[in-house]
Amino acid sequence: MTVFYVNKEIGMSQRLLSLPLIAALAITVSACATKKKDLPPPPPTATTPSTPGTGLDSGTGTPPVAGVGNANIPGSAADFAAQSGTDTVLFQYDSYEIDDEARTILGKQAEWLARYPNVRVTVEGHADERGTREYNLALGDRRATAAKNFLAAQGVGTSRMTTISYGKERPVAEGSDEAAWALNRRSVTVVASAS
Amino acid sequence: MGPGLRRGDESSSEIHTPHKHPLPTLLSRCYTPAMRMIIASLALLTAFPAVAAPIRVDINSGIAQPLPIAVPGFATAAAQPTEAGTTAELGQRVAKVISDDLRSSGLFRPIDPAAFTTSVSVPDVTRPQFANWRTVAAQALVTGTVTANPDGGITVGCYAYDVFSSEELARQGFVTTAAGWRRAAHKCADLVYSRLTGETGYFDSRIVYVSETGRKTKRIKRLAVMDQDGAGHRFLTSGQNLVLTPRFAPNQQTITYMSFEGNRPRVWLYTLGSGRQQAIGDFPNMSFAPRFSPDGSNLIFSMSTGGNTDVYRLDISSRQLTRLTTQTGIDTAPSYSPDGRRIVFESDRGGSQQLYVMNADGSGQQRISFGDGRAATPVWSPRGDLIAFTRIGGGRFSIGVMKPDGSGERLLTNAYQDEGPTWSPNGRVILFFRSARGGPVDLYSVDLSGQNERKVPTPLDGSDPAWSPLLP
Amino acid sequence: MTERRALLAAAAAHIILFAALSIGWQFAPKPLAPAEEMIPVDFVDIADVPRVTEAPKPSMKAAPQETVTPEPAPVEPEPTPEPTPAPTDAVPLPEPKTEPKPVPTKPAPPKPVPPKPEPAKKPAPEKPRESKPLDTSVLSNLIDKALPKARVKPLDTSDLAKSIGVAAPKQARIDPRAAATLAQAIQAQVAPCWNPPIGGTDVRKMTVVIRADYARDGSVIGQPTVVSQTGTSTGNSDYSRAFAETARRAVLRCQPLKLPANLYDLWKSVEINFDPESMT
Numbered sequence: 001m002t003v004f005y006v007n008k009e010i011g012m013s014q015r016l017l018s019l020p021l022i023a024a025l026a027i028t029v030s031a032c033a034t035k036k037k038d039l040p041p042p043p044p045t046a047t048t049p050s051t052p053g054t055g056l057d058s059g060t061g062t063p064p065v066a067g068v069g070n071a072n073i074p075g076s077a078a079d080f081a082a083q084s085g086t087d088t089v090l091f092q093y094d095s096y097e098i099d100d101e102a103r104t105i106l107g108k109q110a111e112w113l114a115r116y117p118n119v120r121v122t123v124e125g126h127a128d129e130r131g132t133r134e135y136n137l138a139l140g141d142r143r144a145t146a147a148k149n150f151l152a153a154q155g156v157g158t159s160r161m162t163t164i165s166y167g168k169e170r171p172v173a174e175g176s177d178e179a180a181w182a183l184n185r186r187s188v189t190v191v192a193s194a195s
Numbered sequence: 196m197g198p199g200l201r202r203g204d205e206s207s208s209e210i211h212t213p214h215k216h217p218l219p220t221l222l223s224r225c226y227t228p229a230m231r232m233i234i235a236s237l238a239l240l241t242a243f244p245a246v247a248a249p250i251r252v253d254i255n256s257g258i259a260q261p262l263p264i265a266v267p268g269f270a271t272a273a274a275q276p277t278e279a280g281t282t283a284e285l286g287q288r289v290a291k292v293i294s295d296d297l298r299s300s301g302l303f304r305p306i307d308p309a310a311f312t313t314s315v316s317v318p319d320v321t322r323p324q325f326a327n328w329r330t331v332a333a334q335a336l337v338t339g340t341v342t343a344n345p346d347g348g349i350t351v352g353c354y355a356y357d358v359f360s361s362e363e364l365a366r367q368g369f370v371t372t373a374a375g376w377r378r379a380a381h382k383c384a385d386l387v388y389s390r391l392t393g394e395t396g397y398f399d400s401r402i403v404y405v406s407e408t409g410r411k412t413k414r415i416k417r418l419a420v421m422d423q424d425g426a427g428h429r430f431l432t433s434g435q436n437l438v439l440t441p442r443f444a445p446n447q448q449t450i451t452y453m454s455f456e457g458n459r460p461r462v463w464l465y466t467l468g469s470g471r472q473q474a475i476g477d478f479p480n481m482s483f484a485p486r487f488s489p490d491g492s493n494l495i496f497s498m499s500t501g502g503n504t505d506v507y508r509l510d511i512s513s514r515q516l517t518r519l520t521t522q523t524g525i526d527t528a529p530s531y532s533p534d535g536r537r538i539v540f541e542s543d544r545g546g547s548q549q550l551y552v553m554n555a556d557g558s559g560q561q562r563i564s565f566g567d568g569r570a571a572t573p574v575w576s577p578r579g580d581l582i583a584f585t586r587i588g589g590g591r592f593s594i595g596v597m598k599p600d601g602s603g604e605r606l607l608t609n610a611y612q613d614e615g616p617t618w619s620p621n622g623r624v625i626l627f628f629r630s631a632r633g634g635p636v637d638l639y640s641v642d643l644s645g646q647n648e649r650k651v652p653t654p655l656d657g658s659d660p661a662w663s664p665l666l667p
Numbered sequence: 668m669t670e671r672r673a674l675l676a677a678a679a680a681h682i683i684l685f686a687a688l689s690i691g692w693q694f695a696p697k698p699l700a701p702a703e704e705m706i707p708v709d710f711v712d713i714a715d716v717p718r719v720t721e722a723p724k725p726s727m728k729a730a731p732q733e734t735v736t737p738e739p740a741p742v743e744p745e746p747t748p749e750p751t752p753a754p755t756d757a758v759p760l761p762e763p764k765t766e767p768k769p770v771p772t773k774p775a776p777p778k779p780v781p782p783k784p785e786p787a788k789k790p791a792p793e794k795p796r797e798s799k800p801l802d803t804s805v806l807s808n809l810i811d812k813a814l815p816k817a818r819v820k821p822l823d824t825s826d827l828a829k830s831i832g833v834a835a836p837k838q839a840r841i842d843p844r845a846a847a848t849l850a851q852a853i854q855a856q857v858a859p860c861w862n863p864p865i866g867g868t869d870v871r872k873m874t875v876v877i878r879a880d881y882a883r884d885g886s887v888i889g890q891p892t893v894v895s896q897t898g899t900s901t902g903n904s905d906y907s908r909a910f911a912e913t914a915r916r917a918v919l920r921c922q923p924l925k926l927p928a929n930l931y932d933l934w935k936s937v938e939i940n941f942d943p944e945s946m947t
Contacts, residue, residue, distance in 0.1 A: 096502070122458075129411075129630070132571040132585055132592075132614050133439060133659065134484040135541065135548055137453075137460070138497065138504040138525040141481055145502035164458060165481055165499065169437055174411045176633035249878065249936040252850045256945040257861025257917065302864075334862075334916060340713075352713040357912065359919035360890060364912075368713030375706035382708055392864050393906030399708075 075116040077191035084108040084189075088172075089147055091185040094131070096142035098150050106147060109189050110154030117160075123148045124188040125165040126172075128181035133167060140165030147187040162192075261304035262391065265333035265358075266294040267315045268308070269351070275343035277373035282341040282349065285376050289351060292380035293337060293387070295424060296398040299640075300388060300624070301647030306331055320354055325361045333358050337387050341376075348372050353383035355390050365390040377426055378666070385665070397619040398423055401663040402626065403441045403450050406430060407636055407656035416658075418452060418465065423619075423662070425652050431465055432472075440615075441465070443663040444487045450661075451475070451485040451494060462496050475509065476516070482507075484527050488555075489535045495519070497527040506540050508555075519557035530574045530582075531555070532599070539563070539573040539582050539599070550584055552599060563601030572615055575599070577664075578622035581643075585614050585627075594627050594641065607645040615658065620665040626651065628658040849934055852926060860921035863913050863943040864906070872898030874942040875911045877918055883931050885923030891915045894938055914941040 072079040081087050087109070089102040098106065113119060125144030127136035144163035152158050173180035269286035279285060290308075297303035310331045313324065320338045328336050340352040348371060355364040367386050369379040378399055385396025406419040418431035418438050431450075432438055441452035450465040454472075462475050462485040476482065478498055485496035494509045504525040508517045520526040524544035531538055539552050548571045550564035564570035568588020575582055579599075586595040586604075592612040597604040612630040619626070623643055630636045636658050638651035651657070864870065879891040893915070899907040918939065926934050 130612070132528070132548075132587070134497065134528045135525060135543075135571055137439075137481065137483050138499055138527050141499040141504065142502040142525070149502075164460065166437075166455075167439075169414065169416075169439070171411050249938050250846055250850050250853065250934055252853045252857070252937060252939040254854050254858045254861060254917075254939060254941050256943065257858055257863045257913075257941075259865050259946060260862055262862060334920070350711065350713070357916065359916050360912075366713055368711035369708050370711050371708040372706055375708055378706055378708045382710075389905065391909060391912075393903070393909030 075119055080109070080112055080119075080189075080191045083112045087189045087191075089187045089189075090182060091143055091187070093128070093181075093185065094139065095185075096125075096139065096146045098146055102147075103150070106150045106189075107154060110151050110156050113151065113156045113160070114154075117157075120160045120162075120192045121151075121156075122190045122192045123151070123161055123163045124170075124190060125163065126170060126184055126186050126188070127168045128184040129168045129171065129176065130181060131168060137165050137167035140167045143185075143187045147189065151189070261298075261302055262334050263306055263332050264297060264303045264335040264337065264387075264391075265306050265311065265328050265331060266290045266297070266308075266337045267311055269339040269341050270315050270317045270320050271341050272317050277343050277349055278347065279349075279373040279376055282343050285349065285373075286339075286341045289339065289341060289376060289380040289383070290337075292377055292424070293384040296381060296384035297388065299424065299649065301642050301644075302388070302392060303335075306333055320352065323356055323358075325356070325358055328356075328358045335364070335387070335391055337383070339383060343373075344370065349376060349379070351376065351379035351383060353379075353386055355387045377422065381422070381424075394623065395621045395665065397621045397624065397662075397665060399666045400620050401443075401447065401666070402638075402651075402660055403431075403443060403663070404628075404638060404653070404660040405438060405441065405658045406653065407658055408434075418450070419653075419657075420450075420467070421653070428654060431467075431470070440484060440659050440661075442486045442661045445489060445491045445664055447663045447666060449487075449491075451487060451496075453483045453485065462494065475511075476514075478516075484529065486530055488531050489533055495529040495531065495538060497529070506538070506557075517557070519553065520560070522560075526551075528572045532575045533577050533579045537575075537599070539575055541571045541573060541584075548587070550582065550597075550601070563599070564597065564604075565601065566604065570595075574616050574618060576618050576622040577620055581622070583616035583618060583625050585616065594625060596625075596643065605645070607641045607643070608639075608648065613639070615660065617661045619662055626660045626662055628660060630658075845930070846933060849926065849930060853924060853934065853937060853939070856924050857917050857921045857939060861913065861917035861941060863941070863946060864909055865943055865946050869898055869900070869903045869906060870910070870943060873907060873910050874898060874940060875907075875914045876938050876940045877911070877914045878936065878938050879918045880936050881922075881924060881926075881934060883928060883935075885925055887919060887922045891918045914939070917941070 072082050084105065085108055086105055089098070089105050091097070091102075092099070113121065123144045125140030125142065125147070127139045127143070131139065141163065144165055148158070148161050148163050151161060168184070171180070171184040172186070173183040175181075268290045271282035271286050274281040274283035277285065280288070294305040298305050312327050312330065313319075315323075315338050317340060320340055323336055323338060325336075334357070336356040336358050338354045338356070340350075342350045342352070344350055351369045351371070352366070353369065354366045356362065357364055365386055367383070369382050371379050381399035384398040388394075388396040388398065400423045401420055402423055403418065403420045406417045407414055409415045414437075415434040416438050417434040418441050419428060420431060421428040432454075437455040439453045441450045443450055448467050450467065452463055452465060453460060454463045454474075456463070456474070461478060461482045464473050464475055465471070466473075475485075475494065480498050480500050482496050482498045485494050487494060488508075492511060494511060496507060496509070497504050498507050503523055504527055505518055505520045505522075506526045506529045508519055509515070510517075519529075519538070520540070520542070522542070522544045524542055525548075526540055526542045526544070529538050529540040536555050537552055538555055539550060541548050542551050543549070545562065548569040549562055550570045550573045551560055551562050553560040563582075564584070568586060571585045571587060573582050573584040576596075581596045582599055583594060583596050586593045586606055591609060592614055593606045593610065594608045594613045594616050595604055595606040607625065608627070608629075610629055611632045613627050614630070616625045616627045618624070619640075624640050625643070626638060626640045628636055629639050636656040638653055638657040638660050639648060640651055641648040651660075873896070875896040876894040877891045878894045880888040882888050893911050896907060896911055924934070
């Protein structure tokens with residue numbers, strides 16, 4: 001099965017380039033690549049965000065761990081955590097409802113983000129281990145989206161935010177009890193980059 | 196008593212011949228009072244016209260138990276060297292693999308070779324001494340030969356016999372490389388299994404799964420494949436990226452899975468042989484829970500958009516993406532029926548995770564699971580007659596099966612957390628993964644009766660198993 | 668013109684983007700050593716393979732798939748016709764046996780022989796020889812396991828014989844109820860040996876009638892045959908064959924039957940209907 005997978009998200013080009021042409025290009029490019037007949041070096045991946053702001057931005061690849069700076073540089077991840085109190089919001093079992101406590105936390109996060117309008121964030125959604133794998137991925141997406149939507153309602157531009165769900169794959173607490181599960185049902189606002 | 200008694204005595208002298216076989220001895224001792232009653236009542240009968248036709252006997256139940264089978268070491272005319280050992284050594288190993296395969300099915304009970312009265316020479320392979328095998332209570336016999344070929348390969352001859360009817364049931368030769376002796380053994384086991392059960396085998400197949408290691412908070416997950424019996428284990432990915440839910444294509448050469456590569460969780464393809472990995476699309480949102488259509492032309496998977504998750508179908512060659520579900524909620528874990536005409540999936544549209552079936556074009560969506568708790572991760576049996584799924588309720592996660600209309604639900608396991616079933620190619624065995632509370636995560640198998648639950652050994656922890664189709 | 672230029676620009680941009688993505692796909696994940704190609708296994712007809720090394724025997728069948736009919740008296744390790752010592756079953760069983768006494772009376776020793784002379788009947792001759800050579804304690808253990816939970820208990824044939832004897836003196840004809848009871852006795856003796864392949868897709872509909880001919884000593888003469896079968900379809904021929912074979916195997920395993928000799932005419936030919944209805 002040698003199929004070349006054509007990027008579906010090329011956007012407006014779909015109007016301009018016929019599918020066969022894309023396929024032909026794909027084959028050409030791939031063939032060249034494998035034959036190492038160098039094309040002009042592609043622009044560094046950092047420039048790809050030029051694609052429409054659909055959340056395709058791939059420059060946000062910092063690991064989902066809040067950095068701990070020695071000094072809290074204003075606008076940094078550490079500064080964010082310090083100023084907002086926490087980067088994490090918790091949820092009830094199988095719920096993605098933003099409760100009062102979560103509102104307070106997200107409100108502070110939104111304030112901070114208002115102060116640093118160039119900072120981009122990734123909102124992670126997580127679930128506890130007491131659910132099936134696929135469902136928990138979707139549930140994590142719900143939680144991340146709920147937190148993101150709340151931030152957006154507080155004035156944070158959606159183009160600054162992306163979401164990602166880790167389902168039950170990245171707990172913070174290792175236990176298999178209600179206390180651990182409660183900590184793992186969460187969304188985490190991760191400062192991805194400041195520019 | 197009168198003359199009748201005398202006659203009875205005479206007849207009994209005819210009947211009670213020396214015991215040629217222990218069975219009757221055994222049986223003759225197990226008389227019940229009820230039977231005595233019947234017999235006594237016979238004494239009151241008077242003579243009637245003779246019954247012309249042969250006596251007709253009805254037997255409505257037997258005993259479900261593994262079939263005792265003998266698998267002596269495969270014979271070789273002369274021990275010849277091969278890359279994988281001498282043919283004599285291979286003969287022993289082939290028999291062991293066959294024996295282990297058959298035992299693992301729960302349908303056969305290979306007899307301990309220590310009980311065998313003879314070894315098998317080449318002539319015995321085609322002319323077994325059935326009497327010898329009966330004495331060890333074997334009901335079936337598998338014999339064979341291993342021969343080195345001039346090109347360095349081997350030929351494994353595989354023969355199956357019915358010991359009590361002294362009849363040959365099947366024979367087949369397999370030519371392969373010396374290193375391929377395990378596959379030849381699995382093929383032989385499949386031949387025996389299918390001939391004796393009337394169903395296709397499943398031993399010459401593979402499992403792809405996620406190998407897990409490390410702390411829960413920093414779990415390293417890698418794709419790995421191994422033979423159905425755990426041999427030939429190898430990792431496919433390095434563990435750098437989180438990978439989940441690998442599933443075989445019908446051609447067994449491609450695996451679709453989900454990877455977090457580049458922090459962009461989406462569906463990928465892995466090609467065995469070349470090791471090539473490709474994302475299947477650049478969809479803006481998370482795509483996950485992929486599976487192939489039975490003909491391999493389509494993928495179905497979930498995609499989440501703004502907190503709403505739906506099932507999509509992607510035509511692999513045309514790249515056409517079709518949304519199959521539109522309701523609000525989480526629609527995920529889709530799985531095709533073997534005829535490709537329907538899809539079962541889970542949805543929480545009704546409030547909690549339940550199973551739904553729809554036509555392959557998304558029409559006719561209908562809930563099929565009811566009852567207590569939730570139902571998740573449905574997988575359609577390759578036989579088409581059942582759907583395996585995860586039943587969640589009462590703080591337990593169990594593997595169950597139900598018919599495609601939702602009837603006949605049965606739970607096959609009961610544990611703290613069993614999840615993610617996958618079917619053997621013949622639809623008789625289910626593989627799944629079990630998480631112990633605070634403990635390891637392992638692969639397990641269980642057969643359709645709920646019996647024969649076994650841990651499938653893996654080098655590290657294991658999850659998300661998927662069984663390949665039978666290899667060609 | 669501008670439109671055209673835009674188009675070209677767009678095309679160029681996409682070529683570059685595409686190149687980037689393609690290359691990205693190629694390099695992004697570091698694959699481990701690729702999984703080896705599957706080792707091929709080819710199927711061959713092995714009709715002749717073992718024969719090559721084998722001293723030609725008259726009994727060898729050339730045709731590959733043919734039933735191998737064991738010749739009546741191949742080199743059998745156990746020559747002694749002496750009556751098998753009743754297996755020393757380790758199985759403790761409630762009923763003290765009363766049977767053995769008749770043994771000495773006449774035809775006991777010749778019994779094993781009768782089937783032999785008939786060369787047409789294939790496997791029958793095998794049966795009488797079998798139980799000798801082995802360690803019977805091991806054997807009985809095995810068999811004990813093999814018969815874990817016989818639902819139906821066999822008859823005490825001595826009683827049976829007596830009672831039927833009373834009812835059916837020499838020339839008498841047989842009451843159908845006697846036949847029914849005889850049927851029950853056969854059922855009780857054969858059912859524990861039936862290991863039906865339950866779990867098969869079509870097992871619910873499947874039944875098979877096996878006809879078996881018995882010698883006076885209760886042993887099966889020749890091969891039991893399939894009289895009729897239900898539940899078969901084009902899709903399940905393998906399964907239905909396997910199903911019928913389990914029934915035949917039951918008949919062959921649980922023999923000789925212990926039935927009253929004076930009613931031999933009644934049970935010399937029996938049809939047994941195997942129906943797993945109460946097991947599925």
